[in-house]
Amino acid sequence: xxxxxxIILFAGEGGQGVxxxxxxxxALAIGKGYNATYIPYFGVEQxxxxxxxxxxxxxxxxxxxxxxxxxIIVVMRExxxxxxxxxxxxxxxxxxxxxxxxxxxxxxxATKTIGFPGSKYALTKxxxxxxxxxxxxxxxxxxxxxxxxxxxxxxxxxxxxxxxxEIEEKNKLALEFGAKIVLEKGEYSKAEFKADLGDKLYRNxxxxxxxxxxxxxxxxxxxxxxxxxxxxKGSEVGFFxxxxxxxxxxxxxxxxxxxxxxxxxxxxxxxx
Amino acid sequence: xxETMPKCWNQKTKPHFFCPGCGHAIILxxxxxxxxxxxxxxxxxxxxxxxxSLLAWNFYNFDTVQTHHGxxxxxxxxxxxxxxxxxxxxxxxxxxxxxIGLQSVLHAAFRNDPVTIILVNNENYAMTGGxxxxxxxxxxxxxxxxTGKEVKFGPxxxxxxxxxxxxxxxxxxxxxxxSAPEAVKIxxxxxxKTQIENNAFSFLEILSxxxxxxxxxxxxxxxxxKMAESYYHxxxxxxxxxxxx
Ligand SMILES: Cc1ncc(C[n+]2csc(CCOP(=O)(O)OP(=O)(O)O)c2C)c(N)n1
Ligand code: SF4
Ligand code: SF4
Ligand code: SF4
Numbered sequence: 320x321x322x323x324x325x326i327i328l329f330a331g332e333g334g335q336g337v338x339x340x341x342x343x344x345x346a347l348a349i350g351k352g353y354n355a356t357y358i359p360y361f362g363v364e365q366x367x368x369x370x371x372x373x374x375x376x377x378x379x380x381x382x383x384x385x386x387x388x389x390x391i392i393v394v395m396r397e398x399x400x401x402x403x404x405x406x407x408x409x410x411x412x413x414x415x416x417x418x419x420x421x422x423x424x425x426x427x428x429a430t431k432t433i434g435f436p437g438s439k440y441a442l443t444k445x446x447x448x449x450x451x452x453x454x455x456x457x458x459x460x461x462x463x464x465x466x467x468x469x470x471x472x473x474x475x476x477x478x479x480x481x482x483x484x485e486i487e488e489k490n491k492l493a494l495e496f497g498a499k500i501v502l503e504k505g506e507y508s509k510a511e512f513k514a515d516l517g518d519k520l521y522r523n524x525x526x527x528x529x530x531x532x533x534x535x536x537x538x539x540x541x542x543x544x545x546x547x548x549x550x551x552k553g554s555e556v557g558f559f560x561x562x563x564x565x566x567x568x569x570x571x572x573x574x575x576x577x578x579x580x581x582x583x584x585x586x587x588x589x590x591x
Numbered sequence: 592x593x594e595t596m597p598k599c600w601n602q603k604t605k606p607h608f609f610c611p612g613c614g615h616a617i618i619l620x621x622x623x624x625x626x627x628x629x630x631x632x633x634x635x636x637x638x639x640x641x642x643x644s645l646l647a648w649n650f651y652n653f654d655t656v657q658t659h660h661g662x663x664x665x666x667x668x669x670x671x672x673x674x675x676x677x678x679x680x681x682x683x684x685x686x687x688x689x690x691i692g693l694q695s696v697l698h699a700a701f702r703n704d705p706v707t708i709i710l711v712n713n714e715n716y717a718m719t720g721g722x723x724x725x726x727x728x729x730x731x732x733x734x735x736x737x738t739g740k741e742v743k744f745g746p747x748x749x750x751x752x753x754x755x756x757x758x759x760x761x762x763x764x765x766x767x768x769x770s771a772p773e774a775v776k777i778x779x780x781x782x783x784k785t786q787i788e789n790n791a792f793s794f795l796e797i798l799s800x801x802x803x804x805x806x807x808x809x810x811x812x813x814x815x816x817k818m819a820e821s822y823y824h825x826x827x828x829x830x831x832x833x834x835x836x
Contacts, residue, residue, distance in 0.1 A: 529593045534605060538612030538802070543809035561611065579772045582616030583606055584596035 331395030332560030336451025341372030434503035449493035456497020537561025597623025614799030640683035661692025721804030
């Protein structure tokens with residue numbers, strides 16, 4: 320429900336669509352006759368860190384788009400927890416993705432917590448790219464927006480991004496599904512869709528290789544530069560929420576090019 | 592354990608602050624390999640500019656000095672005057688070296704100050720959001736040239752060629768491209784050796800990629816880099832025959 324003034328912080332990973340979710344939420348409120356502001360958070364310390372957006376929705380005048388205390392915080396990835404801490408008061412509702420964030424970690428910093436297994440449903444039902452629409456459904460419903468209006472407004476805002484009818488349809492389903500998710504209070508889903516950040520080791524008789532999901536930003540330069548196609552875009556995500564590469568150790572010729580190029584020191588193969 | 596980073600990289604500060612796929616980080620990696628190879632970790636003092644280069648303030652295990660925009664060269668030169676035995680490397684963007692800091696670079700070259708300057712040319716002001724730089728090539732679209740860089744803003748600036756005109760014959764002046772990391776390493780080695788062995792000025796421009804501002808994926812970044820390589824000349828810029836500097 321939107322009160323006289325509702326202050327919302329969105330936090331997650333670059334690539335999760337945090338800024339889109341925040342911007343569309345503000346636009347939805349404006350469509351309903353409220354005043355609303357949306358502003359992304361930029362700063363040097365923000366580079367390579369989580370993605371954060373400020374939204375204020377109000378019946379009155381909004382004088383400044385940033386704030387210190389939030390009424391609602393929507394947090395989509397574990398790594399963003401340290402960034403949202405300072406916005407939490409005893410009255411803040413923290414809505415978290417319970418399929419990627421452990422309830423015990425949320426309870427360390429917040430008392431009023433609400434879960435939704437967003438990543439689980441996005442990844443198993445619609446694909447990772449529909450995550451933002453699914454979360455918009457959850458939030459739209461939570462704020463009390465009408466379900467049919469929700470899609471009309473979202474479509475108006477995002478139609479240029481839907482490159483085909485099929486993608487549009489998938490996103491619509493994800494949004495509607497999100498709006499129907501029963502929010503979890505007290506009993507939460509398992510955080511089983513958390514990114515696994517352990518080193519990935521590959522080995523055969525001649526060589527061994529390593530990929531570090533804790534460092535890889537998913538630029539895929541190694542995939543582009545590998546001369547024999549031994550590296551490919553994998554399906555797992557790393558620390559930064561981006562797809563990390565996968566290595567076919569049999570195809571590899573130990574040329575060392577991937578290590579030479581990788582900007583983040585996240586890949587290498589050596590002769591044994 | 593397989594090493595994925597140069598030994599002189601400060602592992603505790605990784606992941607670093609550069610964007611995914613940033614050319615700066617790839618160049619800082621080659622510099623790291625060179626410093627490992629030459630065993631210079633204890634000797635190097637590293638000076639960085641304002642611009643994305645500043646994101647390297649805690650990148651290595653050696654001392655790093657953060658300077659003002661365009662003032663990296665004189666700060667590095669001052670340090671070298673006080674500590675002539677140290678290996679002094681200045682690292683900056685094309686905005687820092689060819690726009691706001693050009694006169695500082697020119698005078699260091701003119702005086703033949705024994706420092707090594709590495710200038711990363713990503714053809715835009717990256718840190719501030721991809722505005723046109725002197726090095727932006729004709730017709731390229733940036734946030735300040737939404738219809739393409741017009742003739743009135745000049746062509747893409749050729750820095751090393753300009754600096755060669757007033758530099759000592761002993762100075763090493765060259766341009767390489769990040770698309771060939773081995774060549775980058777060889778050029779960095781030559782530049783550092785010019786400082787140590789010849790007590791002379793060295794200047795290396797490295798053509799680079801900026802996926803964030805040029806809005807390119809891995810393939811697109813290197814396609815753009817190829818364009819830059821054909822517009823700018825790759826290689827050492829030798830002293831002119833007639834000069835007696
Ligand atoms: C004296 C001064 N003028 C302007 C700025 C704003 N500023 C910060 S970074 C930058 C451009 C940096 O571009 P470049 O040197 O090419 O480095 P890049 O970020 O592309 O690596 C500018 C103009 C500043 N910080 N200080
Ligand atoms: S080059 Fe490095 S950071 Fe980029 S995808 Fe490959 S392993 Fe990841
Ligand atoms: S070592 Fe060479 S062949 Fe092997 S994965 Fe890396 S780039 Fe490909
Ligand atoms: S803006 Fe460009 S140059 Fe700066 S860190 Fe990002 S990719 Fe690198």
